[in-house]
Amino acid sequence: MEYGLDLEYSFNEFLKGFGLSSEIAHIIWLPLPMLLVLVAAVVGVLVTVWLERKISAAAQQRIGPEYAGALGVLQPIADGLKLLLKEDIIPAKADGILFTAGPILVLVPVILSWLIVPFGQNLLISNVGIGIFLWIALSSIQPIGLLMSGYASNNKYSLLGGLRAAAQSISYEIPLALSVLAIVLMTNSLSTIDIVNQQSGAGILSWNIWRQPVGFIVFWICALAECERLPFDLPEAEEELVAGYQTEYAGMKFALFYLGSYINLILSALLVSILYLGGWGFPIPVELIAKFLNLPINAPFIQVFTASIGIVMTVLKAYLLVFIAILLRWTTPRVRIDQLLDLGWKFLLPISLANLLITAGLKLAFPQFFGG
Amino acid sequence: MSIAITTQIICFTILSLVILIGALGVVLLESIVYSAFLLGGVFMSVAGLYLLLNASFVAAAQVLVYVGAVNVLIIFAIMLVNKKEDLKPINDIKSRRIISTTICLTLLSLLIRVDLTNVWSLSSPQNSIGEESTIRIGEHLFSDYLLPFEVASVLLLMAMIGAIVLARRDVMSKDISTGLPVDQELIEKSSEPLLTNKN
Numbered sequence: 001m002e003y004g005l006d007l008e009y010s011f012n013e014f015l016k017g018f019g020l021s022s023e024i025a026h027i028i029w030l031p032l033p034m035l036l037v038l039v040a041a042v043v044g045v046l047v048t049v050w051l052e053r054k055i056s057a058a059a060q061q062r063i064g065p066e067y068a069g070a071l072g073v074l075q076p077i078a079d080g081l082k083l084l085l086k087e088d089i090i091p092a093k094a095d096g097i098l099f100t101a102g103p104i105l106v107l108v109p110v111i112l113s114w115l116i117v118p119f120g121q122n123l124l125i126s127n128v129g130i131g132i133f134l135w136i137a138l139s140s141i142q143p144i145g146l147l148m149s150g151y152a153s154n155n156k157y158s159l160l161g162g163l164r165a166a167a168q169s170i171s172y173e174i175p176l177a178l179s180v181l182a183i184v185l186m187t188n189s190l191s192t193i194d195i196v197n198q199q200s201g202a203g204i205l206s207w208n209i210w211r212q213p214v215g216f217i218v219f220w221i222c223a224l225a226e227c228e229r230l231p232f233d234l235p236e237a238e239e240e241l242v243a244g245y246q247t248e249y250a251g252m253k254f255a256l257f258y259l260g261s262y263i264n265l266i267l268s269a270l271l272v273s274i275l276y277l278g279g280w281g282f283p284i285p286v287e288l289i290a291k292f293l294n295l296p297i298n299a300p301f302i303q304v305f306t307a308s309i310g311i312v313m314t315v316l317k318a319y320l321l322v323f324i325a326i327l328l329r330w331t332t333p334r335v336r337i338d339q340l341l342d343l344g345w346k347f348l349l350p351i352s353l354a355n356l357l358i359t360a361g362l363k364l365a366f367p368q369f370f371g372g
Numbered sequence: 373m374s375i376a377i378t379t380q381i382i383c384f385t386i387l388s389l390v391i392l393i394g395a396l397g398v399v400l401l402e403s404i405v406y407s408a409f410l411l412g413g414v415f416m417s418v419a420g421l422y423l424l425l426n427a428s429f430v431a432a433a434q435v436l437v438y439v440g441a442v443n444v445l446i447i448f449a450i451m452l453v454n455k456k457e458d459l460k461p462i463n464d465i466k467s468r469r470i471i472s473t474t475i476c477l478t479l480l481s482l483l484i485r486v487d488l489t490n491v492w493s494l495s496s497p498q499n500s501i502g503e504e505s506t507i508r509i510g511e512h513l514f515s516d517y518l519l520p521f522e523v524a525s526v527l528l529l530m531a532m533i534g535a536i537v538l539a540r541r542d543v544m545s546k547d548i549s550t551g552l553p554v555d556q557e558l559i560e561k562s563s564e565p566l567l568t569n570k571n
Contacts, residue, residue, distance in 0.1 A: 129504075134432050140435065166444060
């Protein structure tokens, strides 16, 4: 399966053509994919914010943003600029250092997790061996940032919101990790590239969603809870806690929280599409299309076609999931804290454990379908 | 010196400085909240050291277990019982300090001795396994380290059952420590829904 564009190799060869050593070429290459992914994440947030405004308007029979650009597409940029120009306030009785460090600790792990999101065979920043495990580890840092900002605000609503966020995050991490473990069991690898390749055999039929329907639902619920999306947005429940841990924040520090939560939502949607919906795979295998068109799989045209199809498919699947998440947000009521913890510990945890056991059993019984 | 080695040395210096200063801060700072957050920083830097040693799985596990679980629980506990309290001055503070210093210095000398006597260099540089380490750790856990692994899991199960027993005292009819029957009235029960009483 070693086909596809290798941009890094071509770029390094191109620079070596100017007489640079391979080390220097590598150093010049390194920041490029990082910047690209950062820009992609921020643009993704802008799109999601616009979608959220438009879909919520449709759900409530309003029009939504209309005048900033065609159909209001520039509205998220106007929002961002507004936040950029706001005064940066640190409350007088707050703890300045922790108050500033909190939002950073929330945002940085989320952005670091984009390291492992693949858009194609070679289209990711780094194919680290621990792959998906890195995401699970990094997402466990976030509660510290939430607790930190909740504590540093010196406000009872903030502290309660921070504590709720951390409790929720810890409870839902376990079923999340267990359902990922079932996938890893089937793939024999933690790498996201291998997980997608394992699903690419027969197009849509070989996607993991057919083999892991329970895991898919558990993962999606847990991902929504980790993102604090509406059925589970207790940490910032405005009727009870003003805005939870964000209460005292203004300007860019608030924007960091905002950005973090939306980047996290897109990241979760991308990971669901990678783990369960075949990642960059087209519903019909590209090899079949190439055979139909009588073209060799290594032809430059087919390679560019495969890469662009891959990016389009990944983004399309992710945004379908984002659409479902937005629709859920504007149509479901909020759960209570005891319902939330009951669902996490008494329902999702046993179900995901049973799912893991059954997957292991099926893998032993039918190694050709569940990964040998 | 190649660029890779220079980067490695810079990273190692920064990480060790953060570990040393952070650890001193954990012990010496007055505010317990700052100590807890600094502890998280120290754990993260240790994970960074593991990364420098090409042990990415151990680094991620360090972040997941120590930062994501242990440190979060410590901070959680501090925030739930964070009340300002004037502690009584301890009478024999001097002798206590002397004893603790002696114990710490003994431990330090033990560590230095281990450092000096152990052979640290690998038999051959090809022995470093890098990305393969996840598989190797799994193989070891299910072969020669199976017994410690299982014993550790039994230990964790015991701790969990103990925590449940302490938290759910309402399921016991007798107090665990005194043996007296428990006054069930004082223990919080699931209350009746408010709306049904109104009629």
